[in-house]
Amino acid sequence: MEAREEAHLPPPSPSPPPPPPTSPAHDALLRAGPRLRLLQQAHAHVIVSGSHRSLSLLTKLINLACAAGAIGYARQVFVTVPGPDSFLFNSLIKSCSKFGFPRDAVAFYRCSLLAGIPPSNYTFTSVIKACADLSASRLGRGVHAHALACGFGSDPYVQSALVTFYAKSSDLNVARQVFDKMGERTVVTWNSMISGYEQNGSAKEAIELFDRMRESGIEPDSTTFVGVLAACAQLGAVSLGSWVYEYVMDNGFDLNVVLGTSLINMYARCGNVSKSREVFDSMRERNVIAWTAMISAYATNGYGSQAVELYDQMRLQGPRPNKITFVAVLSACAHARLVDMGRQIFASMKEEYDVEPGLEHFVCMVDMLGRAGFLDEAYEFIERKIPMEPPPAVWTAMLGACKMHKNFDLGVRVAEHLLDSEPENPGHYVMLSNIYALAGQSDRVQRVRNMMIQRGLKKQVGYSIIEVDGKTYMFSMGDKSHPETNIIYEYLDELMLRCTQAGYVPLADSLMHELEGEEREYALRFHSEKLAVAFGLLKTSHGMTITVVKNLRMCEDCHLAFKYISVVANREIVIRDKLRFHHFKDGSCSCLDFW
DNA sequence: CTAGGGTTAG
Structure with missing residues (x-):
């Protein structure tokens, strides 16, 4: 029929x-x-x-x-x-991948192949982007092979997408191979590779590549600078970051919302909040991300009340806060002891803004209550306000509070619980043994230490970065690789002697559970951040602030030492640790010893 | 016949 x-x-x-x-x-x-x-x-x-x-x-x-x-x-x-023809399929695949439906992009791509429609270079760019968004590394490699077979291996668009795809799959070497093999690189290809490095934590490589890009004569655009600024933020490389700011202003770049936010973040993570604010004020468009970045800049640098003030201003005349805004403002409350304010804001999340509190907000609340010494309330919060099985991060916050307020019984219980639930996390062992050490139970310290060794777990190696004259230098504990090692160590010895004369007494029991005797004292004296600060004092002139970036949290002894150093050397010292900033000046720290 | 791509911020 x-x-x-x-x-x-x-x-x-x-x-x-x-x-x-x-x-x-x-x-x-x-x-x-x-x-x-x-x-x-x-x-x-x-x-x-x-x-x-x-x-x-x-x-x-x-x-x-x-x-x-x-x-x-x-x-x-x-x-x-x-x-449906090839035009329809290609547009559809592109739209899906562009508007956040990568699974559909892949499905329609398969569908188009089944329908006998030959893929084009347009098809491949979209599908590869979808694979990148899905972190679908096997699938992406297959699509790559297919693209090569179809003769699109040297299409610059396909290649840029491939660089991004491999970078997002943490295959930086392959990304670089694709990049190196390209005949003609566009600004976007360079951007893909620079951002790829930065997003994988390879900030130095990102900056090196940016230098190569300039040598090659390709003009950077604002996306390039977004990647470079993020790399500067990682390293605390404020001179390059400021150079970018000047370049952007001098060359008539539009300070768009993404670029502006990147600058706010860069200055914030280099410890210069007033510059962050200057950028924030000069932006012509500010969305929720920009506001949140600025609030977070205040919060992580220890300016809790300014963070809350800005949040209030946002409520009046800015965009609607979202869940990330609340993380920033609640953590500001936690670190500035603004407990009542924090409680109010937490309650308002759902009532006023219809934002459902999530894991991170619960952590902020437990942290806030615990820090302020309301251990019972914090515990009750965990038991009664969290609608799910409390995740480890919540207990970690609780544990920090127990340690801070020397509640060893509760601390030990929490730490043991954490050890049970995440036996592969070395941080929990360190915390548990610290609590035992503080409680004077050295036999148990030893037991935890042995357990760690047995399970083959190692504490992360700490390092500190300092930028001097536009170059970054990295130090690790007891490091002797620097050419001026002797001078640095001698200077540090002299510095510590002057601190001791001023009343400094080393806190030998902090965080050194895995070291013994002489080794311990040595390590404590030559923690990477102390080396970096000594180097900075030696190499920069009086009146300049010393800024050091550390990958872990600072130990209490270093924290104490820097207070003294800020006096005897008469300098401002800024240390960014894994979580936040410490601004040392005239013998005290912006965190008010509350971290 | 039709238009179009890849990179970026809290």
């Missing part, structure tokens, strides 16, 4: 004639934009006007549906399309 009917039809034309450019259906689509309701109305126009077989109209409709986030609707329309 069907065959006979088909025989009466005119020979299939390649596709229906394009609708006239001014057709009402087309107009309706254009007017609808990425808004679902209006798109559905326009769809009705399309059907009523009889152009439901017009592939170009349906393509537009489907793309707009993706842009509206209505992937379900896009799928529904897609299945009604008679004979």
Whole structure:
């Protein structure tokens, strides 16, 4: 039957004639934009006007549906399309990958192959981006092979997408191989590789590559600077970061919201909050991310009340806070002992802003209550306010509070619980043994230490970075690799002697559970941050602030020592540890010994 | 017949 009917039809034309450019259906689509309701109305126009077989109209409709986030609707329309062509498939795959539906992008890609549609370089860029977003490394490698087989191996767009894909799969070497093999690199390719390094924690490589890029004569654009600034933020490399700021201003770059936020973050993570604020104030557009970055800049640098003040201003005249904003402002409260304020804000999250508290907010609250000494309330909060099995991060916050307020009984219970639930996390062992040490139970310290050795766990190796004259230097504990080692150690000895004369007494029992006797004292004296600070004092002139970035948290002895050093050397010292900042000045620290 | 790509912030 069907065959006979088909025989009466005119020979299939390649596709229906394009609708006239001014057709009402087309107009309706254009007017609808990425808004679902209006798109559905326009769809009705399309059907009523009889152009439901017009592939170009349906393509537009489907793309707009993706842009509206209505992937379900896009799928529904897609299945009604008679004979989708390569244009429709390519646009669809692109829209899916662009608007956050990478799984659908891959599914439609497969679908297009099954339909016998040959993929183009456009297809591959979209599918590879989707693989990157999914971290689908096997799939992505397969698509890469397919792209090579189809002859698109040297298409610059495909190659840039591949660089990003391999970087996101933490395959930096492969990313670099693709990058190195490229004949002609565009600014985007360079950006992909620079960001790739930065996102994998290889900030130094990112900056080195940026230097190569400048040598090659390719002009950086604002995306380049976003990557470079993030690398500066990692390293605390404020001179390069400031150079970028000046370059951007001098060369008439638009201080767009992404670039501005990157600058805020860079200055914040280099300890210079007032510069962050200067950038924030000079931005013409500020979205929720920019506000949150600025609040977080205050919070991590120990300016809790300024953080809350800015948050209040945001409530009045800024965008709606989201869950990340609340993490920033609650952690500000935690570190500034603003307990009542924190409780109020936590309550308002859901009531006023319809933001459901999540894991990170619970951690902030436990941290805040615990730090302030309300251990019982913190414990009760865990038991009664958290709607799930409390995750380890919550107990870690509780444990920190127990240690801070010397509640060893509760601390030991919490630490043992943590050890049970995450036996492979070396941090828990360190915490437990510290608690035992503080409680004077040295036999148990030894037992925990042995357990760690037995299980083959090692404490992370600490290092500190300091930037002097635009170059970054890295120190690790007891480091002697620096050419001026002797001078640095001698100077540090002299410095510590002067501190001792001023009343400093080393805190030998902090965080050194794995070391014994002489080794312990040595390690304590030559912690990486002390070496870096000594080096900084030697190499920079009076009046300059010393800024050091450390990968772990600072120990209490170093914290104490830097207070004295800020006096005897008469310098401001800024240390960024894993979580936050310490600004030492005139013998005290911005954290008020509350960290 | 139709247009279009890859990189970026809390």
